Amino acid sequence: xxxxxxxxxxxxxxxxxxxxxxxxxxxxxxxxxxxxxxxxxxxxxxxxxxxxxxxxxxxxxxxxxxxxxxxxxxxxxxxxxxxxxxxxxxxxxxxxxxxxxxxxxxxxxxxxxxxxxxxxxxxxxxxxxxxxxxxxxxxxxxxxxxxxxxxxxxxxxxxxxxxxxxxxxxxxxxxxxxxxxxxxxxxxxxxxxxxxxxxxxxxxxxxxxxxxxxxxxxxxxxxxxxxxxxxxxxxxxxxxxxxxxxxxxxxxxxxxxxxxxxxxxxxxxxxxxxxxxxxxxxxxxxxxxxxxxxxxxxxxxxxxxxxxxxxxxxxxxxxxxxxxxxxxxxx
Amino acid sequence: xxxxxxxxxxxxxxxxxxxxxxxxxxxxxxxxxxxxxxxxxxxxxxxxxxxxxxxxxxxxxxxxxxxxxxxxxxxxxxxxxxxxxxxxxxxxxxxxxxxxxxxxxxxxxxxxxxxxxxxxxxxxxxxxxxxxxxxxxxxxxxxxxxxxxxxxxxxxxxxxxxxxxxxxxxxxxxxxxxxxxxxxxxxxxxxxxxxxxxxxxxxxxxxxxxxxxxxxxxxxxxxxxxxxxxxxxxxxxxxxxxxxxxxxxxxxxxxx
Numbered sequence: 001x002x003x004x005x006x007x008x009x010x011x012x013x014x015x016x017x018x019x020x021x022x023x024x025x026x027x028x029x030x031x032x033x034x035x036x037x038x039x040x041x042x043x044x045x046x047x048x049x050x051x052x053x054x055x056x057x058x059x060x061x062x063x064x065x066x067x068x069x070x071x072x073x074x075x076x077x078x079x080x081x082x083x084x085x086x087x088x089x090x091x092x093x094x095x096x097x098x099x100x101x102x103x104x105x106x107x108x109x110x111x112x113x114x115x116x117x118x119x120x121x122x123x124x125x126x127x128x129x130x131x132x133x134x135x136x137x138x139x140x141x142x143x144x145x146x147x148x149x150x151x152x153x154x155x156x157x158x159x160x161x162x163x164x165x166x167x168x169x170x171x172x173x174x175x176x177x178x179x180x181x182x183x184x185x186x187x188x189x190x191x192x193x194x195x196x197x198x199x200x201x202x203x204x205x206x207x208x209x210x211x212x213x214x215x216x217x218x219x220x221x222x223x224x225x226x227x228x229x230x231x232x233x234x235x236x237x238x239x240x241x242x243x244x245x246x247x248x249x250x251x252x253x254x255x256x257x258x259x260x261x262x263x264x265x266x267x268x269x270x271x272x273x274x275x276x277x278x279x280x281x282x283x284x285x286x287x288x289x290x291x292x293x294x295x296x297x298x299x300x301x302x303x304x305x306x307x308x309x310x311x312x313x314x315x316x317x318x319x320x321x322x323x324x325x326x327x328x329x330x331x
Numbered sequence: 332x333x334x335x336x337x338x339x340x341x342x343x344x345x346x347x348x349x350x351x352x353x354x355x356x357x358x359x360x361x362x363x364x365x366x367x368x369x370x371x372x373x374x375x376x377x378x379x380x381x382x383x384x385x386x387x388x389x390x391x392x393x394x395x396x397x398x399x400x401x402x403x404x405x406x407x408x409x410x411x412x413x414x415x416x417x418x419x420x421x422x423x424x425x426x427x428x429x430x431x432x433x434x435x436x437x438x439x440x441x442x443x444x445x446x447x448x449x450x451x452x453x454x455x456x457x458x459x460x461x462x463x464x465x466x467x468x469x470x471x472x473x474x475x476x477x478x479x480x481x482x483x484x485x486x487x488x489x490x491x492x493x494x495x496x497x498x499x500x501x502x503x504x505x506x507x508x509x510x511x512x513x514x515x516x517x518x519x520x521x522x523x524x525x526x527x528x529x530x531x532x533x534x535x536x537x538x539x540x541x542x543x544x545x546x547x548x549x550x551x552x553x554x555x556x557x558x559x560x561x562x563x564x565x566x567x568x569x570x571x572x573x574x575x576x577x578x579x580x581x582x583x584x585x586x587x
Binding site: 199200204205207211212219221278 | 456
């Protein structure tokens, strides 16, 4: 690592300080609770850690796409149902393809369909936001509704489309060297996204647009095309996450991503990204994802009703934004 | 006192605009305007609001095409179709809002849109942040600009420091001609001083500058020549040392 990136990450640690602190507090509280209640460790249990990672993995993939959008100064509210639409599309394609080919090619076709449908929905977001100039909050909310309707239509009115594919099931519930498959899934997306946002011009322009759009235009960056690409990327991430959902539930479901929308935005914001744009990192989003998943898993461990998860995440996201507003735009 | 531009300065003209006309619908923004800047010369472009200063600047930057007239850069006729053409000819601008990204470092701002790449592990393309940083150190040392930690994002830098960063960017890209739009307008008095000093040191280093300003004190402090526009026409081409605030203001209001 060069000293330049060291000093930059030192600067960004400020933005992630709260998320790390929150994660540590959550872990310590859970440790104390389980020690008192069950006389067992929470943190040093490989089972618990693995469960948290699996819980984090699929929303993290959406949150990674969302990180690019939020750093560029936008927001993508459509992802919840773009995921659902992509998962139904993948399930239908898989069911159509399965009688005619082996498990692997059928799965590849279905996987491509999921990513393609997600990317296309994202490209529509990009067109609405970048070309038509609709504020992202409204533009992507519109696409949220459109994707929702299309997902249910494509599912034939039912709430799920069941699939059977041994490789897909292994991806959802299998393990590689003792590590659950969805964790690998998310890790690959994480590494590629880290590289793109940190080390490529593409990522640099995401930051530049988020900080000062007109400056980016003046130095010759094609801002509209870049924004369109950012939303396309977010949609593609929802498509990848959709495949993860299909793998996990052996079904495509229109509503599969709905609860993940809030979670994924919370992950990005807790990770230190500013909703004003211009700041945020993939590592921050990872920390945010671990935080949210720990809280959600912890609430199950301490045995409260699952609906408290939504309330907690909702409160966390508001608190994170308040902290962001208090610390100003770049510090 | 008016004089022909040939007498004004001994150097080669860096840029020379002759008979520039520009019409927007029924509005004649510029009519037969001449402007010349010689090597190492600082020319102030002054005029009331709507006099055509910014249209003139945008023509030099390739944002607008003139309807008539010709632009020569170092004697060669040029037609700027895009801002990139103007930049390629060595014309850089310091915009009023500076066009900087506050979340990026000086080097990253200098290279924004033209980042150098290297190969990590021999194959993986990555941005070369060290090269950007080295260039930033080079240019800030050359211009005598002090920045506490050049690797940090611009963040909360003062207006004057940001101005210096914007100027560094232009100098790094070998600007032959720097166009500065109201460089001191948004600054406090001490900061204004520092920017004026920076303009003077650029001039010492042989950079030609067009400064668009309303501030007569700034104009008289740095400019060799003052070109006055009034309702889209030339209303004076004055040697700064041989004119006065009163004469300039009078020409801005009533013409030659």
